[in-house]
Amino acid sequence: MSASRELVLPPRPRNRGRTALVVLAVVAFTVATCIPAIGGVEIDLASIAKNWRNGADKLIELLQPNFAFFPRTVLPMLETLQMAVVGAVIAALVSVPLTLWAAKPTNPNSTGRFVVRTIINVIRSVPDLVYATILVAMVGVGALPGLLTLILFDLGIIVKLVSEAIDSADHGYMEAGRAAGGSQFQINRATALPQTWSLFTNQWLYTLELNVRISAILGIVGAGGIGRLLDERRGFYAYGDVSVIILEILLVVVLIEFFSNVIRKQLTK
Amino acid sequence: MNASSRTTQTAMQPDTNTETIEPQSGRLEIPPQPSLLWPNILTIGVGAIVLAAGAGLQISWADIPQIPANVANYLQLMFASPNWEKLPRALTEMWRSISMAWLGAILCVVVSVPLGMLAARGVGPAWLRAILRGLFAIIRAVPEVIIAIILLTVTGLTPFTGALALGIAGIGTQGKWVYESIESAKEGASEAVRAAGGTTAEVTRWALWPAVAPSIMSFALYRFEINIRTSAVLGLVGAGGIGSMLSNYTNYREWDTVGMLLIVVIVTTMIVDAISGAIRRRIMEGTRIRELARSA
DSSP states (O other), X not given: OOTTOOOOOOOOOOOHHHHHHHHHHHHHHHHHHTOGGGTOOOOOHHHHHXXXXXXXXXXXXXXXXXXXGHHHXXXXXXXXXXXXXXXXXXXXXXXXXXXXXXXXXXXXXXXXXXXXXXXXXXXXXXXXXXXXHHHHHHHOSSXXXXXXXXXXXXXXXXXXXXXXXXXXXXXXXXXXXXHTXXXXXXXXXXXXXXXXXXXXXXXXXXXXXXXXXXXXXXXGGTOSSHHHXXXXXXXXXXXXXXXXXXXXXXXXXXXXHHHHHXXXXXXXX | OHXXXXXXXXXXXXXXXXXXXXXXTSOOOOOOXXXXXXXXXXXXXXXXXXXXXXXXXXXXXXXXXXXXXXXXXXXXXXXXXXOGGGHXXXXXXHHHHHHHHHHHHHHXXXXXXXXXXXXXXXXXXXXXXXXXXXXXXXXXXXXXXXXXXXXXXXXXXXXXXXXXXXXXXXXXXXXXXXXXXXXXSOHHHHHHHHHTTOOHHHHIIIIIHHHHHHHHHHHHHHHHHHHHHHHHHHHHTTOOSHHHHHHHHHHTTOHHHHHHXXXXXXXXXXXXXXXXXXXXXXXXXXXXXXXXXXXX
């Protein structure tokens, strides 16, 4: 080894100026969101110091679940689960053609793609409970507005995520289909669809999980399920009952998460 | 099935090695078809569950054909001539929702990054990991609305309550993402630091943090996007912002105002998503080639 050749460290990248700029922007935005005069959030720490006992009392009440209430929660919970399952299945059925329509490799027609994507983006930007509120006003109280909300919400997720996954993947097999003289429909049916089943299944299971979570609160605006009971018990300040309901939701969500993880492992094996 | 295909392979190997490819009897050995018994049973089971669930729902199925006409009617009421008179107030309320979402995201990230790091395998001790992961799971299971309702008794019906609720509710998911991304980071760097005699704190600072910082920042921005949607929901239970306005006017059945509010929500959400998405891509994928060429 020659002694004359020293190792030269490359110069440290200097982006201190840009880091300062980014930090400044974040701080400025944060300060701007804290000014009540322009509609920001007034940070009110004094009221926390003054009223924290209220919240603590409520938490203590919540920590004493009234298990005698459990039998009354079974039927609404069942309704929540039914809504979640049916919503997920209908969304799954509708999502397949829409997804293929929204992805570039499976739909070369850019106008059609643009239309579907815009609709999906619009659907996605409305929050779930807002749908539920409006749909309850439109079609009346009950499981139906809840079901429609879940379907819309699920479609937004599935179509967006799966079509983006199709867009970013490599598609040699589709070329084979085209080389063999297939029409776009035949290519999609025979090559693209079998390749994307696992993507779809993954998202379907995920929306099922989400549906249980969401349909638990849909009842607050009158869209059926256990949320209605939750809202009612809260209205009576029966926090022991409320905590039973929360525990039940927790249990169901954890169980569904566990099973869908098992299924996902099987699928990716 | 696996075993049988392996035997076919070994049986065919001598042929290729000795290069005596004979036409034999001209028949390729087709592997036996995999049994479809279990998939079929599974399909029938799932189908039965779905049918039972659908049949059990208290829905008057006869009304369903009328839904499209109904919805079209209401859409016309909402969007045919939106009531733009209340736009200034709507924009203020939307900004309030954005403020809630932003403060909630910051609060959530500040709390969940250190906690999430402690909950990662190889960083925190096992007992602490179990406690933190349990905490995250519990927070994830409790809907934001419930957290907001508990907080309402402390801070009253203000947007600050909403920000706090968003901050606390996000910790569950955010903490999970942090420890999952740390655990999926490549082992090499942390092994190197440990081999050089680094303590756990030093491993975290010099190996794990640089590896996961971009994805954590990206998740933080994503939390802001999620919070914008959720803040509208919190408004429905009284935390202020655009959600409160929406639920009020829906209750009054003032559909032209509701239409205007929905347009504000949709447009704002899409703009925020686009900006935040662009920043996230920049964080995750780095400078574009064009910019690299300019700086070189």
